[in-house]
Amino acid sequence: MSFPAVVTLWFVNTADPAGVLEREPKADRGFGRKLLAQVNPAWPITPIGSFPLNRSSVPGRDEFYIAGFPGVSVVRMLVDDASSLSQGSPWLTALPASDVFVIATGMDNDYGGFAHFIGDTVSRSFCATRTHVIEDTGLPEPFEAPYWAGERAEQAGGIALPFEPRDLALSAERHWLGVDIGEDGPDINVVGYAVDGRPEPKIEERKAPAVKSVDAVASRFAEKSKAYDDYEDAPEDESGDEFAELADASVAAAKRVGRGLRRRWAEFWTALSERIRHFDR
Numbered sequence: 180m181s182f183p184a185v186v187t188l189w190f191v192n193t194a195d196p197a198g199v200l201e202r203e204p205k206a207d208r209g210f211g212r213k214l215l216a217q218v219n220p221a222w223p224i225t226p227i228g229s230f231p232l233n234r235s236s237v238p239g240r241d242e243f244y245i246a247g248f249p250g251v252s253v254v255r256m257l258v259d260d261a262s263s264l265s266q267g268s269p270w271l272t273a274l275p276a277s278d279v280f281v282i283a284t285g286m287d288n289d290y291g292g293f294a295h296f297i298g299d300t301v302s303r304s305f306c307a308t309r310t311h312v313i314e315d316t317g318l319p320e321p322f323e324a325p326y327w328a329g330e331r332a333e334q335a336g337g338i339a340l341p342f343e344p345r346d347l348a349l350s351a352e353r354h355w356l357g358v359d360i361g362e363d364g365p366d367i368n369v370v371g372y373a374v375d376g377r378p379e380p381k382i383e384e385r386k387a388p389a390v391k392s393v394d395a396v397a398s399r400f401a402e403k404s405k406a407y408d409d410y411e412d413a414p415e416d417e418s419g420d421e422f423a424e425l426a427d428a429s430v431a432a433a434k435r436v437g438r439g440l441r442r443r444w445a446e447f448w449t450a451l452s453e454r455i456r457h458f459d460r
Contacts, residue, residue, distance in 0.1 A: 181260035182290040184283040185237050189356060190276035193250030197357030204248045206368045211245030214254070215372055218273055222374035231366035237286070241375040246368060253369065258283070262313045264294035265304040271296060282352045284345050291344030293351035307344040309335060322354040323347065
């Protein structure tokens with residue numbers, strides 16, 4: 180039986196991954212592209228957006244969410260079968276890391292799993308549904324104790340585990356990284372990539388509005404002012420728009436004057452230099 184799941188791999192080379200993530204560093208688009216090309220050079224790689232991992236939707240098939248930070252890198256993907264996380268995968272050695280943490284949560288099922296690799300050796304791996312343990316390698320870690328004691332979920336009775344495997348997997352992630360990977364935690368900025376050949380999404384560029392001349396805006400402002408009595412105030416929205424346009428036009432005019440002065444000064448200095456050079460003649 181297979182268990183489709185969202186799998187997140189954390190490649191850690193620092194004793195303080197929480198400190199790195201809490202600074203909310205930006206993700207480099209080139210990092211993920213190089214990583215995917217290394218895993219499978221045949222993939223057509225298309226960036227599909229940048230967003231926080233902890234507040235994003237589930238990646239689709241042929242999609243990867245990736246980021247590389249100093250000492251911490253992360254890859255999230257959709258896997259058709261995550262029932263045995265301790266088994267070899269090209270992703271486990273995709274990046275050099277002293278520790279690799281793998282977190283899996285089921286799609287449309289109660290599956291949950293987590294694994295900790297120290298180098299190439301699996302230290303702990305647990306994969307299960309509420310009623311079926313698929314993999315249980317290594318000794319339970321201290322953070323697991325409340326779950327095995329039945330303190331984190333209502334008891335289902337029978338052969339059911341005293342906890343939800345998904346909850347235990349997310350607890351392992353918080354414990355190993357030292358920070359909440361969720362909406363209440365820091366934003367973990369990643370870049371999304373597709374490898375199914377889709378075109379890169381087009382983003383329409385907004386054109387800056389044309390700036391009118393000072394005379395044009397001032398004359399229109401004066402015309403509107405004539406329509407009101409001296410003791411009346413012009414409507415706020417209209418007067419506000421006119422003042423804003425007048426300010427924009429003034430700034431643009433100042434820039435044009437500055438460019439003109441610089442050009443005339445350069446011409447004057449060139450002519451003066453030429454006269455000095457030929458003065459002895």
